[in-house]
Amino acid sequence: RQQTDPVLQLKNINVNFDGFQALTDLTLDIGVGELRCVIGPNGAGKTTLMDVITGKTRPQSGSALYDQSLELTGLEPIEIARKGIGRKFQKPTVFEALTVAENLELALKTDKSVLATLRARLNGEQQDRIEEILCLLRLNAERHRRAGLLSHGQKQFLEIGMLLVQEPHLLLLDEPAAGMTDAETAYTAELFRQLAGRHSLMVVEHDMGFVETIADKVTVLHQGQVLAEGSLREVQQNEQVIDVYLGR
Numbered sequence: 001r002q003q004t005d006p007v008l009q010l011k012n013i014n015v016n017f018d019g020f021q022a023l024t025d026l027t028l029d030i031g032v033g034e035l036r037c038v039i040g041p042n043g044a045g046k047t048t049l050m051d052v053i054t055g056k057t058r059p060q061s062g063s064a065l066y067d068q069s070l071e072l073t074g075l076e077p078i079e080i081a082r083k084g085i086g087r088k089f090q091k092p093t094v095f096e097a098l099t100v101a102e103n104l105e106l107a108l109k110t111d112k113s114v115l116a117t118l119r120a121r122l123n124g125e126q127q128d129r130i131e132e133i134l135c136l137l138r139l140n141a142e143r144h145r146r147a148g149l150l151s152h153g154q155k156q157f158l159e160i161g162m163l164l165v166q167e168p169h170l171l172l173l174d175e176p177a178a179g180m181t182d183a184e185t186a187y188t189a190e191l192f193r194q195l196a197g198r199h200s201l202m203v204v205e206h207d208m209g210f211v212e213t214i215a216d217k218v219t220v221l222h223q224g225q226v227l228a229e230g231s232l233r234e235v236q237q238n239e240q241v242i243d244v245y246l247g248r
């Protein structure tokens with residue numbers, strides 16, 4: 001994969017929670033269309049990093065430049081989401097009482113007033129988009145089932161679908177394969193490989209087998225800093241990474 005322009009450039013990000021330094025001068029670039037995995041022990045700052053990018057946490061200092069032009073620090077989470085940055089938390093949050101297709105429709109229409117959302121009809125292009133995503137996520141046969149009846153893995157796929165209908169540029173995913181069966185994990189890996197290129201992805205993950213199957217490049221966080229960066233092979237051979245994370 002050739003080097004591309006950065007979609008996200010984090011520079012010297014500092015986050016301090018009441019005297020506790022969660023991120024220290026964190027500098028990190030993600031390329032357009034890249035699939036980046038972020039790994040590191042508990043408490044390393046992975047969640048805080050995603051919170052900074054999505055506007056949930058405001059850093060004390062540093063810059064987060066999106067698409068080489070928009071400074072994200074200081075923006076509200078809703079503004080950042082509207083700029084095409086989607087986030088998936090570890091636990092799926094789908095509307096369980098709605099069907100699969102209704103969840104996707106709602107996600108597609110959601111940036112309008114509630115009443116307008118309820119009244120809106122999808123245009124042909126939007127309907128095609130939903131069909132495409134139902135197929136991509138292998139939820140076609142489930143389209144009229146209530147989401148609450150889906151398996152855990154299917155709920156995860158549905159939530160990824162709800163992000164995808166909004167056509168994000170950058171997707172942040174927190175342990176997407178957690179709780180999935182082996183077959184679902186394998187399909188998630190395949191799906192991410194398909195999404196990369198068209199979207200940029202940042203995936204926080206603990207499952208090294210999964211990381212190995214998906215990542216172009218891995219960033220290892222430790223104590224709020226980048227400890228190592230490179231291919232999985234490279235970071236796995238890094239002495240410091242072995243000491244603090246992988247163990248001997």
Ligand code: ADP
Nearest residue numbers: 017020022040041042043044045046047048049
């Ligand atoms: P990770 O996701 O890598 O496990 P986190 O980003 O959740 O790490 O946390 C990094 C550190 O910051 C942890 O030590 C955590 O306890 C601390 N931390 C996170 N959020 C807060 C907060 N709101 N207030 C105080 N400390 C926090």
